[in-house]
Amino acid sequence: MTDLTLATLLPALESRFGPDVKVLPSRKEVLGVVQVKGERLVEVARFLHDQGTFTHCALVSGVDWIEHIEVLYHLWSDALKGYLELTVETAPEEPHVPSVTSVWRGANWHERETWDMLGVRFDGHPDLRRVLMPEGYRFHPLRKSFELHEPEELEVKARHV
Amino acid sequence: MNATNTSGTARIITHVKETDPMEPEVPFAEVEAVQSKEYIPVIKETLTGMIQRGLDAATKPVFNWAGRNSLFPLHWGLACCAIEFAAGFGARWDGERFGVVPRSSPRQCDLLIVNGTVTWKLSHKLITLWEQMPEPKWAIAMGNCATGGGPFRTAYSVVPGVNKLIPVDVYIAGCPPRPEAMLDGILRLERLIRERRA
Amino acid sequence: MSEMWINMGPQHPMTHGLWNLRVKVDGELIVDADPEIGYLHRGIEKICEYRRYNEVVTLMDRTCYVAGIAWEQLYIMAAEEALNINPPPRAEYVRVLSQELQRLSSHVMWYAAYVQDIGLMTPFLYGMRDRDLILDLFQSYTGARMTYEFMRVGGVRNDVPVGFTDRCRKVMDWFDQRLPEYEKVCDNSTIFLERTKGIGVLKAADCVNDGVTGPMLRAAGVDRDLRRDRPYSVYPELDFDVAVYDAPDCYGRYRVRMEEMKQSVRIVRQVLDWLDRNPGPVLAEKVPRFVGTPSPPPGKEIYVERRGYPKGRGFSAMEEPHGEAMAYIINEGAEHPYRAKLRSPVFVNIAASKDYLVGYRVSDIPAIMGSVDICVGESDR
Structure with missing residues (x-):
């Protein structure tokens, strides 16, 4: 698709997926922000990869908003020369999102890291293990309920427990 | 997942051997065997120990010099x-x-x-x-x-x-x-x- | 023949840092690979949430210790986006100058370490000597050799000192002489050529799908450089070429880095000329005070407190010496970032290692993994 522009892509996305996709107001440093329902994520990803020339999944990350957890995807297109931001919301208890590793292999470790740091499960991920923290670590450190302390405070605490 | 935590309290896991408090550290049979040992090997051990210590004292400055410079x-x-x-x-x-x-x-x-x-x-x-x-x-x-x-x-x-x-x-x-x-x-x-x- | 897993690391001369490459071998042949990282995970993203905007810069230096100033700018660009602050033009030029000097020093460091791995000893001494010349330049205007803490939200901390541009030009002249010499050492060495040509091949389509970026991607023939394709800072005003090579192996990666060093020298010269002609301030005037005031001890303050500052999100992407790095900052109107996410190119390049290791021999591993240019601080954060 050589005549692809953003002006045609986003309406095409909206008309194809209907209410499952919502185009949010964009910011100047990304091409657009698209909110996707978790169930249709892989289909949207496949559509963007095949028809939208977004061949490079640059970044998968997550934000803990306490009421919900937001998973973010940044996709690069060589034709459009820019990043598209996909956001998916999921519940804070047992958060889970379908994995996009079937579309972009490069998302593999990003998803593992998001599981490690925020505890988001990626359904269909081939090998969802912790990547940065050792296996068997009990916490997901980037949750807002996880707090940092001075090491001295921790020693005192450990003595009182 | 965990609402509250004391998170960073990772502990050093040293290799602590689990011992049964009811059981003495050295089995009795072994203690008896040591007591009934003949005295010649003991003297032999003491002698070799003395020689070893002497040699150590004599060579220590040399090894120290060599070790600290390389x-x-x-x-x-x-x-x-x-x-x-x-x-x-x-x-x-x-x-x-x-x-x-x-x-x-x-x-x-x-x-x-x-x-x-x-x-x-x-x-x-x-x-x-x-x-x-x-x-x-x-x-x-x-x-x-x-x-x-x-x-x-x-x-x-x-x-x-x-x-x-x-x-x-x-x-x-x-x-x-x-x-x-x-x-x-x-x-x-x-x-x-x-x-x-x- | 029975297959077995071998651990290479975390302490191994090949790794250049703390990570563990587990390879499954059938005799000498690699049939599977499972890299294991996280030995240097320092929780930088979490500590960022406890620090004020300017204090995060300290951590960014230590994120990638061979290209500290690149990560400073990456973070600062995202933070300025999130806080809606514009730096003055001279600050942008000083930043680009730092970027390119850093790219040069990072690639020289890679050259020193890599060619030593291959079996030539002299390039290590060459590389370390010439790298120190660049670090001396850095020291003259930031005060440090590696951890600069130089950039601020809204500009840079200070201008370059008097006489800096002439000194810098002299070093660039020196590099003009040295870079052909670097290439001569490698291209005339049969050992080097035998160990790099046709080794560690990762085709362009695989590179793109795996998310591999930087010199590895350009060596495979994909013409993508964020400095040109998604311009940031003042790169559109500068004249440079993107190094692309059409051999997706270790030798191609070496070629791309060599060419990038020459382009960096070219960019530095242009920036120096601009700096000579255009004096001016290097720090924006209207920067909110809370951005840099001292921080309370961590854990003592709720970080979602609001001070009426407009909320925003900042996203920045840049061409770091190792590849494409990204930062994502969420500003919730508080003194600390609500969330700071860093995307490291090395993280992804290690993740794809199975694709370019399988099928080669155990003795090829140092040559292949060295050509990736691994900086563990960056991949583990």
């Missing part, structure tokens, strides 16, 4: 300080003129320079490497992270100071220390070893 550090890089460590053996500072030659196997080393942040995930490997090094051995904590956690001391994954894991002889301040500071630390360690000869 400290072989373990060649490994943890973090930022490792780059300055490498620069210290580059063309400008040339650390090898002090007899300091980095070796890649812990079996050939007598100096462990901890040049970077130590994490709890690494701690077991660090202790293993330290235990693989033959005696006599020394350790240098290079930089603020190895000394006390540095800017990352509050992080959930960082050991606040490598002296929680291994005994450290010399601490080098800096984030990262300049190569001169690293060489100065090694020379201070040499002086320490020389003073311990007495």
Whole structure:
């Protein structure tokens, strides 16, 4: 698709997926922000990869908003020369999102890291293990309920427990 | 997942042998066997021990002199300080003129320079490497992270100071220390070893 | 023949840092690979949430210790986006100058370490000597060799000192002489050529799908450089070429880095000329005060407190010496970032290692993994 522009892509996305996709107001440093329902994520990803020339999944990350957890995807297109931001919301208890590793292999470790740091499960991920923290670590450190302390405070605490 | 936590309270897992309090440390049968041993091997042991001690006393200054002038550090890089460590053996500072030659196997080393942040995930490997090094051995904590956690001391994954894991002889301040500071630390360690000869 | 797993690391001369490459071998042949990282995970993203905007810069230096100033700018660009602050033009030029000097020093460091791995000892001494010249330049205007803490939200901390541009030009002249010499050492060495040509091949399509970026991607023939394709800072005003090579192996990566060093020298010269002609301030005037005031001890303050500052999100992407790095900052109107996410190119390049290791021999591993240019501080954060 050589005549692809953003002006045609986003309406095409909206008309194809209907209410499952919502185009949010964009910011100047990304091409657009698209909110996707978790169930249709892989289909949207496949559509963007095949028809939208977004061949490079640059970044998968997550934000803990306490009421919900937001998973973010940044996709690069060589034709459009820019990043598209996909956001998916999921519940804070047992958060889970379908994995996009079937579309972009490069998302593999990003998803593992998001599981490690925020505890988001990626359904269909081939090998969802912790990547940065050792296996068997009990916490997901980037949750807002996880707090940092001075090491001295921790020693005192450990003595009182 | 966990609403509250005391998170960073990672503990050092040392190898503590589980012992049954009801059972004495040395079985009775073995104690009896030791008591009924004939006295000749005991004398033999004492004699060899005496000779060994004598030889040790005679050769110790020599080994001390040789050891302190050819400290072989373990060649490994943890973090930022490792780059300055490498620069210290580059063309400008040339650390090898002090007899300091980095070796890649812990079996050939007598100096462990901890040049970077130590994490709890690494701690077991660090202790293993330290235990693989033959005696006599020394350790240098290079930089603020190895000394006390540095800017990352509050992080959930960082050991606040490598002296929680291994005994450290010399601490080098800096984030990262300049190569001169690293060489100065090694020379201070040499002086320490020389003073311990007495 | 029975297959077995071998651990290479965390302490191994090949790794250049703390990570563990587990390879499954059938005799000498690699049939599977499972890299394991996280030995240097320092929780930088979490600590960022406890620090004020300018204090995070300290951590960014230590994120990638061979290209600290690149990560400073990456973070600062995202933070300025989130806080809606514009730096003055001279600050942008000083930043680009730092970027390119850093790219040069990072690639020289890679050259020193890599060619030593291959079996030639002299390049290590060459590389470390010439790298120190660049670090001396850095020291003259930031005060530090590696951890600069130089950039601020809204500009840079200070201007370059008097006489800096002439000194810098002299170093660039020196590099003009040295870079052909670097290439001569490698291209005339049969050992180097035998060990790099046709080794560690990762085709362009695989590179793109795996998310591999930087010199690895350009060596495979994909013409993508964020400095040109998604311009940031003042790169559109500068004249440079993107180094692309059509051999997706270790030798191609070496070629791309060599060409990038020459381009960096070219960019530095242009920036120096601009700096000579255009004096001016290097720090924006209207920067909110709370951005840099001292921080309370961590854990003592709720970080979602609101001070009426407009909320925003900042995203920045840049061409770091190792590849494409990204930062994502969420500003919730508080003094600390609500969330700071960093994307490291090395993280992804290690993740793809199975694709370019399988099928080669155990003795090729140092040559292949060295050509990736691994900086563990960056991949583990």
